[in-house]
Amino acid sequence: MSLAELASYGIIPQRGFLCTHDAPDVRFEGHLADARDVALRIPEFLPAGKLRDAVHAHLPPVDAHAIAALDESQVRMAMVHYSFLAQSYIWGGVEPASSLPATIAVPIVALAGRLGQQPLLQYSGYVLDNWGTIDPGRPIGLDNIYMIQKFAGGIDEAWFVLVHVAIEARAGEALALIAPLIEAARDGDEVHARSLLEQMVVVWSDVSAIFDRMPDQCDPYIYFHRVRPYIHGWKDNPALKGGIVYEGVEKFAGKPQVFRGQTGSQSSIVPIMDALLGVGHAADPLKAYLDDLHAYRPPAHRRFIDDVRAHSTLRAFVTEKRDRELIGVYNRAVQAVADFRSRHLEYAASYINKQGSQSAGNDTEIGTGGTPFMKYLKKHRDETAAMMIPA
Known part of the structure; x- marks a missing residue:
């Protein structure tokens, strides 16, 4: 692997896994x-309860x-x-709908086919492709980005998404360090590997x-009641009996379909670190869920994670060298990922689990991806921390 290959995965260091095109400039006819x-x-339409009426009346x-x-x-x-x-x-009515009309179903299935993904909202559509810069000449950061497509609108909804956009952009520099780290480990270059890990x-x-900064402008109550209800999927959600019918889509033959909902766990920045650092997860139903989420990422990002996991010998290299400084910086990198997972767990508790009331499909115990998320997040946080190499 080399830095020259990073672009082949749809990645540039300044944006990481964010889209490389300028989304606000995209035009349709x-x-x-x-x-x-x-x-x-x-x-x-949503606050007035008229979204479904508007779709039937106005969506061509x-x-x-x-x-x-389309390009x-x-x-x-x-x-x-x-x-x-x-x-x-x-999710925009008093009760969930059981089907999507053909004016939504037919194009979204065709779009999903072009993208190699699933026909519903995924992290890529919610975050990676759904932002613009206020001043294109300045860096991507929370003081210079906005959310393009919204559900209810408002600061809390935008801030939730934009924090993720800013994270993905900053993580781009770490992605650019991955190939050199793999090469340093392959070449037995302790000094270079240590320097790259320090940068990581x-x-x-x-x-x-x-x-x-998530709590700065995204309140837990508002998130749970005004943001989260719209991002659930159709799989393992108690409010949906058997999934969603995609009307007019021949290949589904009128049979209900089930797909997992948008979740931050569909982001690729933590899985790519797992792949680089050699972090593994025990085989159990929650590991199966993690593997299932891999299919919801853009294909090029999946390929990057798979390639890094296949090529990275970093953990073995650090273990074999027994250099205290190298082990120390490797462990700090592992700890950084574990800390990120810990903060995710804390937010899941305050923004979801501790919210007392719930509505149809918006459960305090089930994640938007359809899992018992607290157990899932704790498990992977603990498994990451356990990967420290003894000095």
């Missing part, structure tokens, strides 16, 4: 432009042929808009500092 306009009005039909003619940036931006429409339609620890310190 004809019915797709009309569909985008309906999607951007979701914050108007778009067939698979129109999707096939990649258009496909990814269209997926943002249609996935927000799908989530709003299912600094990046992750910055990532954690950004994550610490």
